[in-house]
Amino acid sequence: MDPTVRRRRRPALSCWECRRRKVKCDHSNPCAHCARHGKHCVYKPFARDDSAVSPKQRSGSPGLITTSTTTATATTTTTTATSAAATIATATAIPPSIGVLPNTSSSGATARENIPGSNQTPSGFDSAIRGGRDSGLDASGPCHVLDRPRRLEEPSASQAGAGNNSLRAPAPRLPGTQDWQPLLSKQRDWGRTRWVGDATEFSSIIACYAAILGKEHPHVASYQKPEIAPLIAEASHALQACKNSAKGIKVTRPTRGLPTPFAFLGAPSPEVSRKMASLYFENFESTHRILHAPTFWADYQRYCDHPASVQEEVRHIILLVVGIGSSLYEHADAAARQHNTEVVHQWIYAAETWLSGPLEKDRLDIAGLQVHCLAMLARQIFSMGGDTVWVSTGSLLNAAMQIGMHRDPSHLPAMSLLQAELRRRLWATILELVVQSALDAWMPPRISLDEFDTRPPSNINDDEISESTTVLRPHPKETFTSTAIQIALRASFPTRLRIVQFLNSLNSDRSYQRALALTAELTSSIQTNAALFAPKKNSPKPRCTPFHRNLLDYLTRRFLIPLHFPFSHRARSNPLFHYSLKVSLNAALALAYPEKPTPQGRRRRRRQQQQQQPAGNGKGEGETEEEEEEEEDESGKAGGDEDAFSRLLTTAGGMFREGLRCAAAAVSLELLAHAEAQRRDGSLRRSAHLRGALVRAVAHLLAHAEARVARGAETNVKLHMFLSMVLAQVRALEEQEQEEQGSDHDNDDDDRRGGSVEAAIARAARDSLRFCCGLLSARAAAEGNLAAVGIEGMPGFDFDGFGEEVAWESFFSNGWFG
Structure with missing residues (x-):
């Protein structure tokens, strides 16, 4: 007999035993016939196949859904399913426009992935997730259980074909690991990602940049019009000229062409070197406690008297301290500053070479860690490999834990109080370098709070402790000492570490409620520090300087902008995220305008x-x-020479650069969104106060980007071009509003308006690139390297990657730009 079974018009709802005996099944669980005869009651829906399966094959099929033969188990399963369906139905009843689902721990997709299969799956789960499409079926009955395999497969298929619909509606949490993707074209950047949401305000700017590069973009056709195409061609030529000059400047890097080993290891004159070292201790040693000042000055004197008598690690420490302090030294002219930078680059490279020696165990000690921390700090201050600091922090953290820095000295063999305090200070510095580099690299921090028990350092001055100290008397926290800033920074470390884990860990809780809780904790720390270190009249020495307050505030506040980027970009479509917009903008303006x-x-x-x-x-x-x-109030307006902290932000890289980049993105986004909203509601001409303040902030950041290129801090010109295009777009909207004032226009006049704005953006990009090309050419000519002659295609250089990249993808969630 032909075993083929004809296709049924409706799914069979009877159990297998009743179908075999051709008796009516009451659809219970188990049914009355199976309970009476002691049979195993099995429900198997007819799939849409053409092959018959024997009863034995059906009983062993993995697609079978077997129910228990006891009534108690059936009752428990039905009750659990009904409860789960009711909970999910309540959650999904929230309108999509609201977007925030309080007390929900996973999305529908994640919940479906966690369904264990078989009889433990809640029977009402899928109908609630699918919005009740099959509400005619009883969610608690066996008919829903029978159709569960097909129901579990259909949502997955429909979700796969739905594209990125979840990005268009605000979600209660950041996407999970399935949304991580390489956004950059270089493999060294594939680990990075930015949770910034949909920034539609930047679509015109990104389309212009895509046209300059000759890449595809949904709106690139707007920049291919006859009146705009020549501007794009000129901008493309200027961008390539900038790249050629930047590649030539890179030739002078120590790693590109090494000079004679240790050719520039000589320090400046003892008088100048002492001033530079004093600048280091006055400023940078406040947040990153690495050295004990009396011990250093004793070693420094021995080095000045008999240079050959000091150990190699002491020599590296002295040169790095002098080099870091030289970043704040007022050099005679630009040539002297450039020469100093070249010399410090050699010192950094020599220290890194010493650290990467052939498995020398004698470098696994306190002195070796001090050299490592100083080298990492100097690399970021002098923009030398600042993008790879996160990689180096892994070696630093491993070396520190290898010698027990993660354990408090009270758990280690007996040591002097000075050595115990040095270990606590150095461990706090290592933690700070780790969390800052993880934030900049958008990578996990590789440390958690349960992996160390080292206590924070004591609030004492360096001259109050020595090797002979037997009793330690810390000052109250209200007393300012040389360690007070680090103690305040260490107090907020757990919160900032959780923020980095929130952003970069693969399986973290990315709910909005979690982001708000972290914001409250970090804001409380910022307010506490502001009150604790506020300028006071007639305060005793040592004094907390504006540099100390700026550096502490910068290293703490900069975490707020990445934390709220994913939500602040959605505030226009979801009012519940407006608080994130406020937090991001306030933090960005505070970073852009430090205390003077x-x-x-x-x-x-x-x-x-x-x-x-x-x-x-x-x-x-x-x-x-x-x-x-x-001691007057030192928060007043600055005049005259540039202050030390502003000079640091202008010349440094790494963590000192990334904070202002995030601030530029936040302020630019708010400016474009505010201008477009005013254009639509007709208030662009009537109310210009807030827009004017935002324009001045973007112009201030544009001047900062220009200074960084002019002073040799970086060769990348994208940030300058980006901010120039932002200002051009806003000014074009204002000019159009003035032209249209008093005249009636149809609503279909958007093509003319968009073309004018696009022309202004393209013109601004061209002018910015030409201006930056002049700055780079002047630098190349002053340095006398190959960039002055515009050499192209030099071996060993990646043409598309020059300078420390301004990742445009950090502003946008679209994955096309690669």
């Missing part, structure tokens, strides 16, 4: 630099007691 010192403080600092300073003391000899007592 008063003229009195600036004169005092200049006097200190002009005088010889004694070892271990940051006070100038000519400073009077009256000037020591004078």
Whole structure:
């Protein structure tokens, strides 16, 4: 007999035993006939296949859904299914426009992936997820259980073909690991990703840049019009000229063409070197406690007297300290500053070479860690491999844990109080380098709070502890010491570590409620620090300077912008995310406008630099007691020379650069969105106060980007071009509004308006690239390298990647730009 079974018009709802005996099944679980005869009650829906399966084959098929033979188990399964269906139905009843689902721990896709299969699956789950399409069926009955395999397969297929619909509606949490993708074309950047949502305000700018590069983009056709195409061609030529100059400048890097080993290891004169080292201890040693000042100055004196008598690690420490301090030193002219940078690059490279020696175990000690921390700090200050600091922090963290830095000295063999405090300070510095580099690289921090028990350092000055100290008397937290800034920074480390894990860990809880809780914790730390280190009149020495407050605030506040980027970009479509927009904008403006010192403080600092300073003391000899007592409010407007912290942000890279990049993205987004909203509601001409403040902020950041290119901090010009296009787009909207004032226009006039805006954006891109090309050419000519002659195609260079990249993908979620 032909075993083929004809296709049924409706799915069979009877159990297999009743179908075999051709009796009516009551669809219970188990049915009455199976319970009466003691049979195993099995429900198997007829699939849409053409082959017959024997009863034995059916009983062993993996697609069978076997129910228990006891009534108690059936009741438990039905109750669980009904409860789960009711819970999910309640959650999915929230309108998509609201977008925030409080108290939900996973999306529908994740829940479907976690279904264990067989009789433990809640029977009402799928109908609730699918919005009740099959609400005519009883969710608690066996008919829903029978059709479960088909129901579980259909949503997966429909979801796979739905594309990125989930990105268009605000979600209660950041996407999971399935949305991680390589956004950049270079393999060294494939680990990066940015959760920034849909930034439609930047679509015109990105389309213009795509046209300049000759890449595809949905809106690139707008820049192929006859009146705009010549501007795009000129901008493309200017961009290539910038790349050629940048590649030539890179030739001078130590890793590109090594000079004679240790050819530039000589430090400046002892007087200048001492001033530079004093600048390091006055400023950078506040947040990154690496050295003990009296010990360093003793080693420095021995180095000056007998250079050959000091160990190699001490020599590297002295040169790195002098090099880091030289970044804040007021050099005679640009040529002297450029020469100093080249020398410091050689010192950094020599230290890195020493650290990467052939498995020398003698470098696994406190001195080796100090050299490593100083080298990583110097690399970021002098923009030398700042993008790869996260890779180096892995070696630093492993070396520190290898010698027990992650354990508090109280759990280790007996040691002096000085050594115990040095270990605590150094471990806090390592943690800070790890969390900052993980934020910049958008990578996991590779450390968690349960992997160390080292306590924070004590609030004492360096001159209050030595090898002979037997009793430690820490000051109250209200007393400012040389360690107070690091203690305040260490207090917020757990919160900032959780923020990095929130952003970069694969399986973290990315709910909006979690982001708000982290924001509250970090904001509380920022407010506490602001009150603790506020400028005070007649305060005793040592004093907390504006540089200290700026650096502490910068290293703490910069975490807020990446934390809220995924939600602030959706605030226009979901009002519940408006708080994220406010937090991002406030943090961006605070980073863009750091505190400025008063003229009195600036004169005092200049006097200190002009005088010889004694070892271990940051006070100038000519400073009077009256000037020591004078402490005005140092948050006033700056004038004259540039302050130290602004100079640092202008010349440094790594963590000192990425914070302002995020600030530029946040301020630019708000400016474009605000201008477009005013254009639509007709208030563009009537209300210009907020827009004017945002325009001034973007112009300030544009000047900062120009200074970075001019001073040699980086060769990348994309940030300057990006900000120029943002300002051009806003000004084009204002000019159009002025032209249209008093005249009636149809609503179909968007093509003319869009073309004018696009022409302004293209013109701004061309002018910015030409201007930056002039800056790079001037730098190349001053340095006398191959970039001055515009050499193309030099071996060993990647044409598409020059400088430390401004990842445009960090502003946008679209994956096309690669």
